[in-house]
Amino acid sequence: MASNDWFEKDFYKTLGVSKDVSEADLKKTYRKLARKYHPDSNPGDAAAEAKFKEISEAYTVLSDKAQREEYDQIRAMGSGARFQAPGGGTATGGGFEDVFSMFNRGGRGQQQADFDDIFSMFNRGGSAGFGGQAGFRPGPQKGPDVTARTTLDFATAVKGDTITLQGEDGKPFKVKVPAGVQDGQKIRLRGRGRASSSGGENGDIVVSVSVRKHPVFTRDGLNLRVTVPVTFTEAALGATIEVPTLGGDPVKLKVAAGTPSGRVLRVKGRGVESSKGTGDLLAEVQIVVPSHLDAAAKEALEKFAEAEPKENPRADLLAKAR
Template sequence: MFGGGGPGRAGYSQGGFEDLLGGMFGSGRFGTPSGGYRGFGGPTPGADITATTTLDFLTAIHGDTVTLQLPGGKATKVKIPAGVKDGQKIKLRGKGQPSPDGGEPGDLVLTVSVRPHPVFERDGLNLRVDVPVTFSEAALGATIEVPTLDGDPVRLRVAPGTPSGRVLRVKGRGVATAKSTGDLLATVHIVVPSHLSGEAKKKLEEFAALLPAENPRDELIAKARG
């Protein structure tokens, strides 16, 4: 859970506290410098502690207060702000190692890891979701239900002739932070049946015969030729 800091810093590892300054100043039980070092006359600041925590997708979106267990049995509470991103760092001043000679304590630098959601994907403050629609819904138009992060689906209108890949926007149903709120972006994916009855196949062939004699790949082939 805990990793080391940079040069001149100390960090926690799972097996205990490793003092990166131990070779210079000597170390105490958990690597706390046993002797004070005042440099140019000022007190020595305490070392920073680096830590990581893994959050569920919903917890990262809505925010929460989590408890971190430090070596030696010490626990500290950390407030996770709403909308925190995967890989984001949170600095808590004064939550690090105490100074060996009365200076300011170090900081706790927390790196947040967010578990992926099975349905939604984050895109800035927006949430993205893939929504399957049938061929007839896309061709004729339909009103469909789209899931939201809070669980209650919303109803969206799919216009007649909607192609696969079109994005439908639901305002204000994305990630909400203190500064702004994103949208829910629903990407339409047309699905086709894997099996057709004899009658359905016959009707589909009759439908295809009524369509204009156009090749939807003509433009693609022309662009490829340059």
């Protein structure tokens, strides 16, 4: 059904297609744009969400043969098209200027009445409408969205779960949290919002997600990161160490002899498991220097210092700084 704001909206421009675009090309273009701007692909991006709504509205109209024909007729008014006015007369040429000149006859109240008269022309059928169609009637509008917020612990955000939240009316509702949801992402529950006042579909519930920090793990896309302390001797001589996993048993990881601080060791498949794939566990080695040495340890290190190669590890750094 037509909408009063079709005068101002160029759906062809919104989708980037020509006015003679075929159904197949229209669908292909829409799918490409929908994937690009879908809220699930742009968590927390209000601009992308608004763009997604615009292209969805444009495709809904242009993909329906009847609506597209009516839309084209309405838009033609802006390019000097003729239409038949009440009482059998015609208005021509000036497009928007001719139509909206009706507003210039009085104050604000008179202008509103004239505006209503314009759109009532298209609601009586016969020759007073566009091309003899049943008429121009505002279509049903989608109901308002309802917003909600929730804070998840790190493990729930990674693994996914079904949680219960409180609605604005005091009634609880369930939300399925997908595995891998990120801090700042929005979860949209289609058709669960407020009812439409014009017979359209219900609005949505939009849940904004916050995720608490974990004391050990951090997110890196689908990967999980953890910093693993190792002793100087483990790094120098090599060792097999235990590394924690999220919600599971520790895994054993081999540290090669001569491993420097900052090297990242990878455990395949122990990251975030989601519909988009499975990440890895990235363990970053951090060499820990003892804060206190007893006499025997100190003596051993002094002997090591005498035996180690007399190379200055900062020589290259100093040379590049010159």
